[in-house]
Amino acid sequence: MQQRFAVSPRETAAMLTAERREHFLIEQLFVAGDITLVYTHYDRMIVGGVVPGGATVALPNPDELKAAYFLERRELGILNIGQPGQVTVDGTTYQLGHQDCLYVGRGSREVQFSGAEARYYVLSAPAHHAYPTTLRTQAEATPLEMGTLETANQRTIYKYIYSEGIQSCQLVMGLTQLKPGSVWNTMPSHTHTRRMEAYLYFNLPENQRVLHLMGEPSETRPLWVSNEQAILSPPWSIHTGCGTSNYAFIWGMAGENLEYTDMDPVGIYDLQ
Numbered sequence: 001m002q003q004r005f006a007v008s009p010r011e012t013a014a015m016l017t018a019e020r021r022e023h024f025l026i027e028q029l030f031v032a033g034d035i036t037l038v039y040t041h042y043d044r045m046i047v048g049g050v051v052p053g054g055a056t057v058a059l060p061n062p063d064e065l066k067a068a069y070f071l072e073r074r075e076l077g078i079l080n081i082g083q084p085g086q087v088t089v090d091g092t093t094y095q096l097g098h099q100d101c102l103y104v105g106r107g108s109r110e111v112q113f114s115g116a117e118a119r120y121y122v123l124s125a126p127a128h129h130a131y132p133t134t135l136r137t138q139a140e141a142t143p144l145e146m147g148t149l150e151t152a153n154q155r156t157i158y159k160y161i162y163s164e165g166i167q168s169c170q171l172v173m174g175l176t177q178l179k180p181g182s183v184w185n186t187m188p189s190h191t192h193t194r195r196m197e198a199y200l201y202f203n204l205p206e207n208q209r210v211l212h213l214m215g216e217p218s219e220t221r222p223l224w225v226s227n228e229q230a231i232l233s234p235p236w237s238i239h240t241g242c243g244t245s246n247y248a249f250i251w252g253m254a255g256e257n258l259e260y261t262d263m264d265p266v267g268i269y270d271l272q
């Protein structure tokens, strides 16, 4: 399992593009017939992708966790960005349609992924309590309309794991879909030093890109992101982006609280 250590705002400001990409961009999460996991030292969030193909892929027990099994001290959020598939947790099979989410509670011993055309994005954080394994479909995910076409940020925010949705220890997870003609996500932007965040960009047409912006509000830095690549956002960093077309992304957080609305807004006029 690859590891990403935490870096400071000052180090980040001095980085060349290649170094920023090495620290904050996850280029390859979806490998056919395999599971890819990246252990980050931002709130110990693990970011991963699973592409079962014709096979059944099991959640492994990486040595880095020094655990009896992956979820011995952790919880897991799974969001299917591909075609319908199945996830089996300790013998119970859950059907995950396109953009449905399954939360798997601490103490679950066996997690198996299948579905020939399914593509699962996974996030895992340390957990102190066993909340029940729960499925939440996209239709149930309390859509919230934000932004306007005039400011090119009209989008729908689906919330799955948060204070008023699926209960968790610290995982917060949802999906944002931009409307055609809208390209800006998370603008106006914000920080939340209480928790880290990861973005997985997807539904981005081939040859289109997202110009993701990170850094302290007064010291922003760009990263060009392709379809199905993920970005790590340290707690002190803004996380926003502008696409050369519309797209979707999955956002996920871990840290102090489970309120979706806990953000410290940054005025557009304060960005540098």
Ligand SMILES: O=C[C@H](O)[C@@H](O)CC(=O)C(=O)O
Binding pocket: 155, 157, 175, 176, 185, 186, 187, 197, 239, 251, 260, 263
């Ligand atoms: O802390 C919350 C996250 O950054 C995202 O939910 C923001 C987002 O999806 C958007 O504004 O489009």
Ligand SMILES: [Zn+2]
Binding pocket: 190, 191, 192, 197, 239, 263
């Ligand atoms: Zn955020």
